[in-house]
Amino acid sequence: MTAVFDSFSRFYASSIGKKILVALTGLALAGFVLGHMIGNLLVFVGPDAINEYGHMLQHVLHGAGIWLARGGLLLAVVIHIVATIQLTKANREARPDRYGQHKQQVCSKSSRIMIWSGLTILAFIIYHLLHFTVRAGNDYDTYKTTLHGETVHDVYRMVIAGFSWFPAVAFYIIAMVLLCSHLSHGVGSVFQTLGIATDKSEPLFKGIGKAFALLVLIGNCSIPIAIYFFHYGR
Template identity: 55%
Template structure:
């Protein structure tokens, strides 16, 4: 047991271990986003479609599955951000004695990645508190209860919650800013995951880079289409 603990500790503190964990947590987030997006896009299918989907998620495993998934994703996110900051700090310390122009530019790029990453983290915490925990609003009130065909009683009106939530310019601006920064990360991080895990080769380098850009654009268009449709074009109002 002690040997295992030492091995895990050495892996965690080593640069290689940190890079692998950043790649694995990054891959988890890359896999999560398309599913989350598709669920959100059900808004355009109508009130019953997205409310049915939300109810199914919350009833899965009597509610345990969705909270376990949330906990796992938040843990992956915090580990990803923490280790990325640590790796950037190590790289900066190692390269400070060799501050050539290219190194300085890389350092600036790393700092921008950290600050944009922290902005994204702040947004995710706000997003969770706004739509999931529903702090500082009345989304848990009877106003946001509705009837769903085929189900007894009332269910939470996720459709109306999203319409009202994205009817405020401040919320939409922060959302669009965070999604844009996130997709900038995704475009870079997509290829980095494959490189760190040894999946990318000379033959597939260009293809993976293009796939990363296409993935980021798909995610950006999908998520941005929701608040823009509501605030700008009055969808659902």
């Protein structure tokens, strides 16, 4: 066990190791975002479809599955954020020359934007968990319905109620725009970091990143827009 820990410590201490971890955790989080979006889009199929999906998630491995997934995602988020911050700090410290200082000033402007967008996304994640998972400050726990003769949580009614309030809709859309801006660059960079992309194929992978981000943006934003502006399900 000690040897494994020492090997991981040496791997993480290197910039290559951190970059690989950022890429792999980013890829895992991008996969979650896509899967979460597909599941949420079941709201357009109808109440039974999304309620059955929600019920299934709650009972995978007798209820332990969803907590294992949450724990894994939390670990991926922490590693992704911490490793990215450490890489950024190391890159800034490695630019002592005048040209590097100029480049650092340019990067600082971009990083200030990234910090604010990152904080907004983090705030959204916390709000989203409080809103729909913990269900703090609302009565969503009382939303029940019958599915195949069994009483289950009414996910459909909860989503409709949640996106019938404009501040929630506006915050959600802003967060999705910022998230997809990050995905557009991040997904394309993953393949370069992992050594899959070459100079010739790099434009292709950048295009894949932009297409993926656009797909997520349209898919996720279609739900609150349809509910609030077109009164879907209300």
